[in-house]
Amino acid sequence: MTEIQDKYELILSSSRKLIEEIGFSALTMDKVAQKAGIAKGTVYLYFKDKDDLLEKVLSSGFEKMFERIKTRVGNESGAFNKLKSLINENIKHIYENRYFFKTIFLDEVNVVFLKKKSKESYNLRRKRYTDYIAGIIKSGMESGEFKNDLNYSKSAYMLVSLIKTGAIYNFLNGMFDLTSDMIEKDTEEILNLFMRGISVK
Amino acid sequence: MTEIQDKYELILSSSRKLIEEIGFSALTMDKVAQKAGIAKGTVYLYFKDKDDLLEKVLSSGFEKMFERIKTRVGNESGAFNKLKSLINENIKHIYENRYFFKTIFLDEVNVVFLKKKSKESYNLRRKRYTDYIAGIIKSGMESGEFKNDLNYSKSAYMLVSLIKTGAIYNFLNGMFDLTSDMIEKDTEEILNLFMRGISVK
DNA sequence: CATTATAATGACTTAATAGTCATAATTCAA
DNA sequence: TTGAATTATGACTATTAAGTCATTATAATG
Numbered sequence: 001m002t003e004i005q006d007k008y009e010l011i012l013s014s015s016r017k018l019i020e021e022i023g024f025s026a027l028t029m030d031k032v033a034q035k036a037g038i039a040k041g042t043v044y045l046y047f048k049d050k051d052d053l054l055e056k057v058l059s060s061g062f063e064k065m066f067e068r069i070k071t072r073v074g075n076e077s078g079a080f081n082k083l084k085s086l087i088n089e090n091i092k093h094i095y096e097n098r099y100f101f102k103t104i105f106l107d108e109v110n111v112v113f114l115k116k117k118s119k120e121s122y123n124l125r126r127k128r129y130t131d132y133i134a135g136i137i138k139s140g141m142e143s144g145e146f147k148n149d150l151n152y153s154k155s156a157y158m159l160v161s162l163i164k165t166g167a168i169y170n171f172l173n174g175m176f177d178l179t180s181d182m183i184e185k186d187t188e189e190i191l192n193l194f195m196r197g198i199s200v201k
Numbered sequence: 202m203t204e205i206q207d208k209y210e211l212i213l214s215s216s217r218k219l220i221e222e223i224g225f226s227a228l229t230m231d232k233v234a235q236k237a238g239i240a241k242g243t244v245y246l247y248f249k250d251k252d253d254l255l256e257k258v259l260s261s262g263f264e265k266m267f268e269r270i271k272t273r274v275g276n277e278s279g280a281f282n283k284l285k286s287l288i289n290e291n292i293k294h295i296y297e298n299r300y301f302f303k304t305i306f307l308d309e310v311n312v313v314f315l316k317k318k319s320k321e322s323y324n325l326r327r328k329r330y331t332d333y334i335a336g337i338i339k340s341g342m343e344s345g346e347f348k349n350d351l352n353y354s355k356s357a358y359m360l361v362s363l364i365k366t367g368a369i370y371n372f373l374n375g376m377f378d379l380t381s382d383m384i385e386k387d388t389e390e391i392l393n394l395f396m397r398g399i400s401v402k
Numbered sequence: 403c404a405t406t407a408t409a410a411t412g413a414c415t416t417a418a419t420a421g422t423c424a425t426a427a428t429t430c431a432a
Numbered sequence: 433t434t435g436a437a438t439t440a441t442g443a444c445t446a447t448t449a450a451g452t453c454a455t456t457a458t459a460a461t462g
Contacts, residue, residue: 007409028449039411041452050450066330079341080396086334087364088388094368095379102372129267133287137399140280146399151390155399157370158363163288165362167295169355171303178296187289189352195281195400197393198338198347198356208439229419240441242422251420 008046011036015057020099024054061100065093080199130156162190209247212237216258221300225255262301266294281400331357363391 014036018027029050033040047053072089076082094101133156140146166186170178178186215237219228230251234241248254273290277283295302334357341347367387371379379387 029451030449033412040450041412042410044451045409062330070333073337079337079344079346082337083334083341083360083395084388084392086337087360087391088384090364091368091384091388091391094364095384098372098377101368102377129263132271133284136274136280136283136287140284140399143280145280150399154367154370154390155394158366158394159284159288161362161366162359163291163295165359166355167292167302169358171299176299176303183289183292183296187285187292189355190288190292191285193356193359193395193398194284195398197396197398198351199396230421231419234442241420242442243440245421246439 007038007042011038011043011046011053012057012060015053016061016100019057019103023103027054029053061097065090068093126160130160133159159194162194166190208239208243212239212244212247212254213258213261216254217262217301220258220304224304228255230254262298266291269294327361331361333357334360360395363395367391 011032015027015032018031018035022031029040029043032053033043036043043053047056069086069089073082073085076085130153134153137146137150137152137155137159141148141150141152166189170176170186175182212233216228216233219232219236223232230241230244233254234244237244244254248257270287270290274283274286277286331354335354338347338351338353338356338360342349342351342353367390371377371387376383
């Protein structure tokens with residue numbers, strides 16, 4: 001019984017290591033088996049198919065993260081402190097598992113279906129855009145409109161992310177056909193968050 | 202010559218439509234040819250390979266977006282107004298091309314390599330997490346710590362996005378092994394942006 | 403030790419799809 | 433008009449990788 005559990009965990013951890021090394025797109029069941037030092041057929045004794053395996057890899061990682069965050073946040077009182085702890089614990093988790101998250105994040109960011117060369121040009125284009133925004137933020141810092149201690153490059157990156165995240169949020173909530181009013185409202189919402197944040201005063 | 206350009210554009214737009222309809226992962230060269238009403242070999246006369254085609258689809262879309270944003274922003278003066286216009290124009294572009302962006306965004310968010318069932322559970326897990334954070338923000342609104350007009354669900358989504366984006370930013374800039382000091386600094390930076398934004402006062 | 407049950411194997415089958423190329427259709431130039 | 437140049441075709445090849453299953457090895461039982 002523990003033996004079975006061990007092999008299950010062995011396949012999970014081998015997959016995880018492989019993902020860290022070669023990414024999702026290059027992951028094959030043959031490689032998983034080889035990495036775990038077992039036959040391919042054995043993998044199918046513990047996981048229904050490749051999709052099932054990947055799903056289990058992701059969910060086990062998520063559960064671990066969620067548990068540690070809830071534990072940490074449970075010790076805090078007040079929303080501000082809870083959030084502060086949450087951010088801190090989340091970031092810590094990410095960096096403690098940075099090889100895994102690097103792949104998760106960069107695979108997403110780089111648009112996984114592209115090959116190396118195209119990923120590079122994709123990233124270069126995005127950089128041109130964030131550099132452009134960073135220039136605007138820098139000028140705002142110099143003119144005194146914006147705080148003078150900002151990392152303007154990173155702030156630009158954040159803004160692009162907020163814009164994108166806002167749209168994803170809408171799509172996921174069935175808000176697909178926006179009126180121009182809703183577009184204006186969204187613009188104000190993001191602008192407000194980026195300029196003033198969510199805190200009172 | 203215009204004929205060649207027409208066919209080139211035909212393949213591009215057909216690919217784009219296909220991506221909107223079936224997503225990146227299901228796109229095949231056979232389907233592209235069929236959609237364009239030409240033979241597969243013809244596609245290879247205008248694009249080196251599949252990767253080249255996808256790259257051109259993405260870059261042409263990006264160039265259009267970038268151009269319109271630069272034009273719009275160029276009419277504004279002052280960083281605040283420029284940024285406001287930029288956000289607005291970017292969002293407009295996204296929604297005018299919403300079928301395309303829906304696929305781009307959701308493919309990224311849903312982790313493209315998973316099949317439908319696993320994508321659903323992946324999304325459910327993320328929702329559990331954002332709901333959890335939303336609850337904290339809601340309590341902060343009720344206690345008067347946070348602004349009372351927030352969409353706490355969306356704000357939670359934004360926070361998760363900021364955390365993730367911060368990490369991606371670091372990775373892309375070679376900051377892979379963070380000291381605990383840097384982790385604290387990152388925590389403060391994100392917390393500050395989310396609570397107070399980048400604006401002075 | 404013998405027999406049954408469980409676990410593991412990896413060669414093989416199947417399916418999908420990227421990319422090719424000999425042939426055909428069309429366009430162009432003299 | 434005609435022959436060369438260009439463009440288009442789609443059947444075919446090659447590759448990759450998921451998933452299967454008859455066979456073998458190992459463990460449990462009495």
